[in-house]
Amino acid sequence: MNAEGKRAWVYPKKPEGRFYRYRTQLTWVLLAFLILSPFIHINGNQFMLFNVIGREFYIFAQPFWPQDFYLGVTAMIIGVLFITLFTSAFGRIFCGWICPQTIFMEMVFRKIEYWIEGDRGAQMRLDKQEWNNEKIRKKGFKWFLFFLISFGIANVFLAYLVGSKRLLQYVTQGPLENISTFTALLIFTGVFYFIFSWFREQVCTIACPYGRLQSVLLDKKSVVVAYDRKRGERTQGRSKFKKNENRAALGKGDCIDCFQCVNVCPTGIDIRNGTQLECINCTACIDACDAMMEKVDLPKGLIGFYSEENIEKEEKFTFNPRMKGFAAILLVLVGILSGMLFIRSDVEATILRLPGQLYETRANDVISNVYTFKLINKTTGSFEDVHFKLLSHNGTIESVTHENITVPEKGLAEGTLFIEIPKAVLKDEKSSVEIGIYSGNKLIETTTTNFMGPRSFR
Numbered sequence: 001m002n003a004e005g006k007r008a009w010v011y012p013k014k015p016e017g018r019f020y021r022y023r024t025q026l027t028w029v030l031l032a033f034l035i036l037s038p039f040i041h042i043n044g045n046q047f048m049l050f051n052v053i054g055r056e057f058y059i060f061a062q063p064f065w066p067q068d069f070y071l072g073v074t075a076m077i078i079g080v081l082f083i084t085l086f087t088s089a090f091g092r093i094f095c096g097w098i099c100p101q102t103i104f105m106e107m108v109f110r111k112i113e114y115w116i117e118g119d120r121g122a123q124m125r126l127d128k129q130e131w132n133n134e135k136i137r138k139k140g141f142k143w144f145l146f147f148l149i150s151f152g153i154a155n156v157f158l159a160y161l162v163g164s165k166r167l168l169q170y171v172t173q174g175p176l177e178n179i180s181t182f183t184a185l186l187i188f189t190g191v192f193y194f195i196f197s198w199f200r201e202q203v204c205t206i207a208c209p210y211g212r213l214q215s216v217l218l219d220k221k222s223v224v225v226a227y228d229r230k231r232g233e234r235t236q237g238r239s240k241f242k243k244n245e246n247r248a249a250l251g252k253g254d255c256i257d258c259f260q261c262v263n264v265c266p267t268g269i270d271i272r273n274g275t276q277l278e279c280i281n282c283t284a285c286i287d288a289c290d291a292m293m294e295k296v297d298l299p300k301g302l303i304g305f306y307s308e309e310n311i312e313k314e315e316k317f318t319f320n321p322r323m324k325g326f327a328a329i330l331l332v333l334v335g336i337l338s339g340m341l342f343i344r345s346d347v348e349a350t351i352l353r354l355p356g357q358l359y360e361t362r363a364n365d366v367i368s369n370v371y372t373f374k375l376i377n378k379t380t381g382s383f384e385d386v387h388f389k390l391l392s393h394n395g396t397i398e399s400v401t402h403e404n405i406t407v408p409e410k411g412l413a414e415g416t417l418f419i420e421i422p423k424a425v426l427k428d429e430k431s432s433v434e435i436g437i438y439s440g441n442k443l444i445e446t447t448t449t450n451f452m453g454p455r456s457f458r
Helices: 018-039 066-090 093-097 100-117 120-128 133-162 164-173 175-199 202-207 210-217 229-233 284-295 308-312 321-343
Strands: 048-051 056-059 062-064 224-227 303-306 347-353 360-362 366-377 383-390 396-399 405-407 412-422 430-439 442-452
Touching: 018 048, 018 093, 018 100, 018 133, 018 164, 018 284, 048 133, 062 066, 066 093, 066 210, 066 321, 093 100, 093 210, 100 120, 100 133, 100 175, 100 202, 120 133, 133 164, 133 175, 164 175, 175 202, 229 308, 284 303, 303 308, 347 430, 347 442, 366 383, 366 405, 366 442, 383 396, 383 412, 405 412, 412 430
Parallel strands: none
Antiparallel strands: 048 056, 056 062, 224 303, 347 366, 360 366, 366 412, 383 405, 383 430, 396 412, 430 442
């Protein structure tokens, strides 16, 4: 903010350096994954799809159903714990390197701004000048490209929500044939345009709650982008660089007060004031400071990845008990999720006794119970000739509604069946029976249900 308490527009200088090159390379990989994922199909399955309305989900081309919600919850808990552990150890580096907001803002929209309006100084001069032909041309062209990219981003996200095939169908049919979807698309476009053209870094400094977690998760052992104040300040503090001056003998710090770390910061903070929630660990200040240190023939690393103990006591990074606790819980949850994924079946079977119905005694002392069944196929292939067998008791299962049950791909089959068991086999009035579901001769799922019998046969 400025002195009047209003927003101070941030004009970050275009970053350069090794970390920026690493971020750029990682950005191309992440953007390619984000844009291509909904348009890649493996065995007819979209690589990534989150169709909440249609209750259809694909992750790495593997189908998941609402019945797999427990897997999603476990995965989300693992994700939260991983971010918590990672933040405790390395700060907000996720925000600067992986977060879509930062990637789009710094690596897409900001680069377009540099290309059209120039670097920091040129942008400031352009904003201060009157609306002449140059300003109208540059601003108009920039805003037009921002809108096109926002529209493209909205389409990509729509492909994740409704499927790329349906999206291409909408495009072929035209907006007038799908006016409600097109209206929603324009709303999303407006949101993205607003964020990246005006709201910008305020998403990270105001809206995002993750930055505020740092004050809870960080401690003296956490490695973050930090300014080495002992080396930068020494006894006499910072001062401008002068040739042929022995700064160490005079007690002056290595910081030459060039403000390059401030000018290059995308959130407009001064890293020399210590760790702040606005810092997204993008490392732009490290590159800027190293470049200046090299020019004045001073050692690099005045700003770098340090912990507070590393700066004060020169101690190396170690896992503290809290990090070890997070890591242990994380490993346990990963093991549980792996086990659940391993035992996850292609078919989910539910067999329940018909409400309000008692058992029936038939000829030859056979006890009969009536059930409803529901079979959900989670795969993209159908199951033919589906039938049931008793695995735990001697008895028979007879389907009422269908002789040859077929469970279609990504569909379900429902019906009614009778389970008949000789009363001599029953040991209690309520027995648990195990049922196998077969497709032909292949066992595709097992389930259990309760079987009721006469009270006298305990």
